Amino acid sequence: MSTLEQRVLEAFAKGTVKDVNDLTLETDFQSIGVDSTDLLCMIFELEDEFDFEIPQDFENKTFETIGDVAKAVREHIEENNIDITPKG
Amino acid sequence: MSRRVVITGAGYVSGLGVGREALFSAMREGRSGVRSIVGTFDGITMTHAAPVKDFTAEDHFDPARIKQQLDPLSQYAVVAAREAVASSGLDLSDEVRETTSAVLGSSIGGLDTVEENFVLGPKRVHPMAIPRMMASAPASQVAMEFGLHGPSFATSSACSSSAHAIAQAVLFIRAGLAERAVTGGTESTHVRSSYRSWDALRVVSRDACRPFCKSRSGIVLGEGAGVYVLEEYEAAKARGANILAEIIGIGMTSDGSDILAPNQRWVEKAIERCLKDAQLNPQDVHYINAHGTGTKLNDVCETEAIKKVFNGQTKQLAVSSTKPIHGHTLGAAAGIEISSILLAMNEGVIAPTLNYNEQDPECDLDYVTNTPRNGKVDVALCNSFAFGGLNAVLAFKKV
Numbered sequence: 001m002s003t004l005e006q007r008v009l010e011a012f013a014k015g016t017v018k019d020v021n022d023l024t025l026e027t028d029f030q031s032i033g034v035d036s037t038d039l040l041c042m043i044f045e046l047e048d049e050f051d052f053e054i055p056q057d058f059e060n061k062t063f064e065t066i067g068d069v070a071k072a073v074r075e076h077i078e079e080n081n082i083d084i085t086p087k088g
Numbered sequence: 089m090s091r092r093v094v095i096t097g098a099g100y101v102s103g104l105g106v107g108r109e110a111l112f113s114a115m116r117e118g119r120s121g122v123r124s125i126v127g128t129f130d131g132i133t134m135t136h137a138a139p140v141k142d143f144t145a146e147d148h149f150d151p152a153r154i155k156q157q158l159d160p161l162s163q164y165a166v167v168a169a170r171e172a173v174a175s176s177g178l179d180l181s182d183e184v185r186e187t188t189s190a191v192l193g194s195s196i197g198g199l200d201t202v203e204e205n206f207v208l209g210p211k212r213v214h215p216m217a218i219p220r221m222m223a224s225a226p227a228s229q230v231a232m233e234f235g236l237h238g239p240s241f242a243t244s245s246a247c248s249s250s251a252h253a254i255a256q257a258v259l260f261i262r263a264g265l266a267e268r269a270v271t272g273g274t275e276s277t278h279v280r281s282s283y284r285s286w287d288a289l290r291v292v293s294r295d296a297c298r299p300f301c302k303s304r305s306g307i308v309l310g311e312g313a314g315v316y317v318l319e320e321y322e323a324a325k326a327r328g329a330n331i332l333a334e335i336i337g338i339g340m341t342s343d344g345s346d347i348l349a350p351n352q353r354w355v356e357k358a359i360e361r362c363l364k365d366a367q368l369n370p371q372d373v374h375y376i377n378a379h380g381t382g383t384k385l386n387d388v389c390e391t392e393a394i395k396k397v398f399n400g401q402t403k404q405l406a407v408s409s410t411k412p413i414h415g416h417t418l419g420a421a422a423g424i425e426i427s428s429i430l431l432a433m434n435e436g437v438i439a440p441t442l443n444y445n446e447q448d449p450e451c452d453l454d455y456v457t458n459t460p461r462n463g464k465v466d467v468a469l470c471n472s473f474a475f476g477g478l479n480a481v482l483a484f485k486k487v
Contacts, residue, residue, distance in 0.1 A: 018152070
């Protein structure tokens with residue numbers, strides 16, 4: 001797993017207040033009961049982690065797994081040429 | 089005849105601890121939950137309060153629900169509501185849930201969330217800040233907890249918030265808009281900005297809350313929740329519920345005159361309207377749980393108002409303020425203080441006004457001071473008078 005995927009997993013765990021050790025990129029949202037509040041909090045943590053603003057329509061994408069989120073984050077970073085090197 | 093409304097369940101979180109017995113035992117023994125808060129927060133000058141005791145949120149809730157949704161304001165309300173519903177013995181079938189309301193009062197809203205997001209200065213505001221701090225969050229969380237679908241909302245009228253919530257719930261049941269309600273009030277005050285704001289208002293006592301006492305010097309803050317299950321009397325009786333008391337009257341007024349100072353005429357009128365609604369004569373009332381804040385203005389105003397309405401018929405009347413026991417819990421005030429009425433009616437013990445050390449000639453009713461008094465209480469009033477002149481009085485009868 002790349003660093004980006006690991007960072008997405010950690011942000012997801014923080015946002016949804018779950019143990020990161022219980023999660024993988026294949027973890028299915030339905031199986032762990034992810035709701036709209038979780039998605040909001042996950043986006044908040046992703047923005048914190050990567051230090052860029054996630055566009056308003058991000059949560060309208062269809063995510064079934066944490067891997068789907070990681071893929072969307074990667075696409076956004078590549079399309080917009082964003083530096084995600086951790087600060088400090 | 090109007091439908092009768094009874095209390096069949098009660099639950100509490102307070103400065104005495106979690107649960108009914110923690111509060112009732114203190115009321116019964118005349119024991120205070122007020123303690124030193126020196127050193128808890130920087131920049132506060134008040135020295136004593138009654139923050140909620142023995143409460144760990146993680147013992148009651150999933151960590152995700154706490155972080156995303158539950159300010160302490162809602163935590164207290166839901167924990168008290170769980171106890172109220174459990175003690176009512178109500179079977180929450182689909183049909184019952186459809187016709188049950190959640191009406192919860194709060195004076196200020198989720199200050200802990202406000203502090204965390206806007207005062208302590210984090211880089212960004214959490215996306216769930218609004219749903220956590222909104223004053224209606226406790227009503228929503230209680231409705232969500234039990235899946236209730238009756239008319240539900242928050243009331244906010246400063247220190248009368250929970251009295252107004254209970255009044256509203258009674259009116260729903262009387263009118264047939266709901267068959268039952270989970271109602272009361274909640275407040276979270278153990279927050280630096282709350283203490284600083286009350287310090288700034290110059291109404292907090294530097295030593296102790298001494299209602300009706302000549303040496304009184306102000307309020308002492310408390311926090312927590314008091315929540316009840318109310319039901320229509322015939323339905324409660326039919327299911328064999330343990331009826332703790334009947335709510336027989338409501339009186340409400342607005343001073344319409346000052347944002348801080350009470351107005352005796354409209355305090356009187358609230359008591360009068362309550363007696364009229366309850367079809368009571370003054371001599372029927374055995375006990376008043378007074379608003380009794382311990383401020384110079386309130387206690388004289390309340391005493392004079394009672395004397396005027398009762399017009400000399402106070403021989404049978406005992407009065408106490410239980411705020412020195414649990415602190416002034418603001419939006420939870422009536423919610424928590426009604427416990428003293430349930431105690432008096434069901435155990436024959438009137439909780440005392442603690443810290444009383446010097447008679448005030450201007451406060452000359454029969455106050456139960458310092459130690460509990462045994463007595464028969466069949467009819468009682470609970471007074472709530474808020475900043476901004478929003479007054480609510482409730483009348484109770486033993487069933």
